[in-house]
Amino acid sequence: MSSHFPISAEEGKMGLVQWLKGQFLCHLVICYGFLVSGLLVNLLQICTLPLWPINKQLARRINCKLGYCLTSQSVALLEWWSGTEVVLYTDPENYRLYGKENAIVVLNHNFEIDFLCGWTFCDIFGVLGASKCLAKKELSYLPVIGWMWYFLEMVFIKRKWEEDKRNFVQSLQNLRDYPENFWFLLHCEGTRFTEEKHQVSMEVAEKKGLPKLKHHLLPRTKGFWVAVQNLRGTVAAVYCCTLNFRNNETPTLLGVLNGEKYHPDLYVRRIPLESIPEDEAECSAWLHKLYQEKDKFQEDYSQTGCFPGPKVTPPRRSWALINWLGWTCLLLYPLCLLLVQLVKSGSILTILATVGFCAAVSVGVRWMIGQTEIKRSSSYGVPLNNK
Numbered sequence: 001m002s003s004h005f006p007i008s009a010e011e012g013k014m015g016l017v018q019w020l021k022g023q024f025l026c027h028l029v030i031c032y033g034f035l036v037s038g039l040l041v042n043l044l045q046i047c048t049l050p051l052w053p054i055n056k057q058l059a060r061r062i063n064c065k066l067g068y069c070l071t072s073q074s075v076a077l078l079e080w081w082s083g084t085e086v087v088l089y090t091d092p093e094n095y096r097l098y099g100k101e102n103a104i105v106v107l108n109h110n111f112e113i114d115f116l117c118g119w120t121f122c123d124i125f126g127v128l129g130a131s132k133c134l135a136k137k138e139l140s141y142l143p144v145i146g147w148m149w150y151f152l153e154m155v156f157i158k159r160k161w162e163e164d165k166r167n168f169v170q171s172l173q174n175l176r177d178y179p180e181n182f183w184f185l186l187h188c189e190g191t192r193f194t195e196e197k198h199q200v201s202m203e204v205a206e207k208k209g210l211p212k213l214k215h216h217l218l219p220r221t222k223g224f225w226v227a228v229q230n231l232r233g234t235v236a237a238v239y240c241c242t243l244n245f246r247n248n249e250t251p252t253l254l255g256v257l258n259g260e261k262y263h264p265d266l267y268v269r270r271i272p273l274e275s276i277p278e279d280e281a282e283c284s285a286w287l288h289k290l291y292q293e294k295d296k297f298q299e300d301y302s303q304t305g306c307f308p309g310p311k312v313t314p315p316r317r318s319w320a321l322i323n324w325l326g327w328t329c330l331l332l333y334p335l336c337l338l339l340v341q342l343v344k345s346g347s348i349l350t351i352l353a354t355v356g357f358c359a360a361v362s363v364g365v366r367w368m369i370g371q372t373e374i375k376r377s378s379s380y381g382v383p384l385n386n387k
């Protein structure tokens, strides 16, 4: 039966674009660009090594720019390829300060692309290249991204306090003279939300006499306290960030690569650092209270579909797109030349080598994407390795 509403040319074009975004060949090109540019960035970062003892601040600034070249590609993928826009709920008074000061960011850890939404938020306010995170040690071994983070002075921990504390404090102290404004991200839950981890952590909450949380794991407070104490005088505020997605979306990085559009809402509250207690026990109680508030915001969001306060959709920054297109053009040119040579040569061996290379790129990136999947989350926080 023919439809009463024939598809318009515009809809047909959109359908074609959407179809193209789902094609393996497009993914291969994107992943090739990301991996090869990433390796080049790593190489350039290694070249900055001799500069560190001579002019550390210059070396740091160069590494921030190099970091931006790579990280912003994934922001461009989210914003321009999948068309996802992060909607911000925040006080307009504070909006003016974002990007103009150092901050500790506390963000819930429930989604596979929360880091990507975080990066987008960083990019909007011009702190993407310099932003850092308290990350599990395993991420430092990730090819390209993990290697890049080493040069950006990211703080890695084994999540074993006795082994971590010296390096953690030293890494934070090193940031005291960082030459660019940075945000330091902390997922105080220490691992991603799963039903099993939630159940265990609520048993801990019960034992400690703390109210139960519905949407968060119980925060681990030591890292937050140590970060606040060591960054006093360097960092101006804590940004309490609560992220959720409209329509109960469960976004994935593969979805973004397929051009799927998601609808993230990010609620940001600015809390001056002076208002956070210095004493460890008081600071710990303060953080638990903060998580109880965050849990309430999430509960209200699940009922109403919005966070409190005025909302704004900041415009996408063209730099991320320009950088991405620049790298793609630069790297596609030699690839095309190579392919032409290949076809001309007709050598079976070279053709097989090329197919092998494409397969390796594809498997490598698929493995990296796998690191973001919650179903592959570590066993941290379940009874197996609970203290």
Ligand SMILES: CCCCC/C=C\C/C=C\CCCCCCCC(=O)SCCNC(=O)CCNC(=O)[C@H](O)C(C)(C)COP(=O)(O)OP(=O)(O)OC[C@H]1O[C@@H](n2cnc3c(N)ncnc32)[C@H](O)[C@@H]1OP(=O)(O)O
Binding pocket: 105, 107, 115, 117, 118, 119, 121, 122, 131, 132, 133, 134, 135, 136, 139, 157, 159, 160, 161, 183, 184, 185, 186, 187, 188, 189, 190, 191, 200, 201, 204, 217, 218, 219, 220, 221, 222, 223, 224, 241, 266, 381, 382, 386, 387
């Ligand atoms: C939107 C804006 C974004 C801006 C973005 C900016 C920058 C972005 C840059 C990069 C993005 C990259 C993204 C990469 C993301 C990677 C994230 C990660 O890798 S998360 C994992 C690593 N991070 C952390 O673990 C940080 C949180 N953890 C801590 O801070 C911990 O305190 C610690 C430092 C690891 C130390 O932990 P430890 O357990 O040794 O000590 P604690 O005192 O904190 O906790 C012990 C305490 O907890 C109780 N307990 C036991 N089991 C549990 C449980 N399952 N749940 C909760 N609590 C538990 C235990 O009984 C202890 O209690 P007590 O002390 O009373 O005995």
Ligand SMILES: CCCCCCCCCCCCCCCCCC(=O)OC[C@@H](O)COP(=O)(O)O
Binding pocket: 030, 031, 034, 073, 074, 077, 115, 136, 139, 142, 145, 187, 190, 191, 192, 365, 368, 369, 371, 372, 376, 377, 378, 379, 380
């Ligand atoms: C143009 C761009 C192309 C992009 C192609 C895709 C490339 C793949 C990019 C991979 C990026 C990897 C960033 C890893 C960040 C993962 C953050 C994360 O979520 O870590 C989990 C930890 O917090 C907690 O670990 P668990 O204890 O839950 O286990």
